Amino acid sequence: MQGTRNPVPWQGPEATAPIGVPLVDLLDRVLGTGVVISGDLVIAIADVPLVRLSLHALLASVSERVPAPWADSGPL
Amino acid sequence: MNSTPHISAPRISPPAKSVGSCATYVFAVCRSDHPASPSDAHGHAGGGPLRLLTVGSLCAVVQDVPATEFSETALRERLGDAAELERCARAHHGVVTATTADGPAVPMPLATLYLGDERARAAIEENQESFRLALDRITGxxxxxxxxxxxxxxxxxxxxxxxxxxxxxPGPGTGPRPVxxxxxxxxxxxxxxxxxxxxxxxxxxxxxxxxxxxxxxxxxxxxxxxxxxxxxxxxxxxxxxxxxxxxxxxxxxxxxxxxxxxxxxxxxxxxxxxxxxxxxxxxxxxxxxxxx
The missing domain is CATH 3.30.70 (Alpha-Beta Plaits)
Structure with missing residues (x-):
């Protein structure tokens, strides 16, 4: 019950990501999974624009809180 | 004190008292031999206790939630707020994870809601076959x-x-160019x-x-x-x-x-x-x- 349920047994070597990766994984899953049945309300809620909006809100608030450490590092 | 009743008040945050109006929130669907609703997860704050809703050979882990807080408008507002979204997602995930610890279960997406048990039952019944297939696929x-x-x-x-x-x-007027x-x-x-x-x-x-x-x-x-x-x-x-x-x-x-x-x-x-x-x-x- 304990060991098998721990959602994150392995972490990346460094926790440099601005937000906990598991939360992102979690949102990907609870918001973005295929809908097996349609609920009375879920149709309106699970539509893509709202999901995007929610993720945007989350990511925006996160990047405000935790400024990126590499101000001017270019792309790859 | 609270003397001016606004008829057209646009706010949608009445206390969770609204008598009797509950929606049925579905977290996951499992086989009806699933032991019990998870005891170590509590679902969404302000909702009732978790319970099992039996539908033929399947059952769903559900919770009664106040309809006002889970209306389409209210949810739009809540899920647009980062902290609230995280809270909801974690509450949802907590129940899903606790359920799968007791046996195979098909997780539902966040905010799968029905106006009542009957509506939820009907929706699950209609999709029994795909739930069974999904359960077979994920067991173990x-x-x-x-x-x-x-x-x-x-x-x-x-x-x-x-x-x-x-x-x-490179650019207009950049400094000395050594090469x-x-x-x-x-x-x-x-x-x-x-x-x-x-x-x-x-x-x-x-x-x-x-x-x-x-x-x-x-x-x-x-x-x-x-x-x-x-x-x-x-x-x-x-x-x-x-x-x-x-x-x-x-x-x-x-x-x-x-x-x-x-x-x-x-x-x-x-x-x-x-x-x-x-x-x-x-x-x-x-x-x-x-x-x-």
Missing amino acids: RAEWAVKVYLTQSATTARSVAPDIRQTPA SGRAYLDRLRSRQNLREQHRESAVAAAERVDRAVRELAVAMVPRRPHGPEVTGKDRTQIMNMAYLIAEDRNEELAATIGRLRASPDFDGIEIDVTGPWAPYSFTDGGDLAGHS
Whole structure:
């Protein structure tokens, strides 16, 4: 019950990501999974624009809180 | 005190008292021999206790939630708020995870709501067959998330001579130019080539990871890759996959990942593994392993 349920047994070597990766994984899953049945309300809620909006809100608030450490590092 | 009743008050935050109007929130669907509703998860704040709703040979883990807080408008507002979204997602996930710990269960997406038990029952009944198929597919298996990153340090550390990186950017009126234009262009080009090489080797590494994990998996689903706002600017996500893997192969997975991480050509490559997850990504299939 304990060991098998721990959602994150392995972490990346460094926790440099601005937000906990598991939360992102979690949102990907609870918001973005295929809908097996349609609920009375879920149709309106699970539509893509709202999901995007929610993720945007989350990511925006996160990047405000935790400024990126590499101000001017270019792309790859 | 509270003397002015606004007829047209647009606010939608009345106290959760609204008598009797409850919606049925469905977290997961399992077989009807599922032991009980999870005792160590509580669902959404302000809702009733978790309970099982039996539908033929299936049952659903449900909760009565105040309809006012889970109306379409209220949810739009709440799920648009980062903190509230996280709270809801974690509450949802808590119940799903606790349910799958007791036996196979098909997780529902966040905010799967019905106006009452009868509506929920009807919707599940209508889809009994696909629930049974999904339950067969996921029994004894769990989802793992595997992501591959190229780290920024690898990109810069492997760059050739340091002076290349100090070359001033071209532009009108830039400062002194110690080198000829041609040399400058050469440097630009070689830097560009280097970047491409790094990317290519990272993609090759990701393919190796995928091939290795695929051998252990029964199904897989590619997921939306995360951008720098999620990964941080010092690394680039090359791969984001979900795999459905038999529970008794967890150690093999750990060993495989360990081997890959230790491999010398994975220098500068990060492999990030999380799991076991409830099989969120596999309730409606996924590519079968070996049929790439």
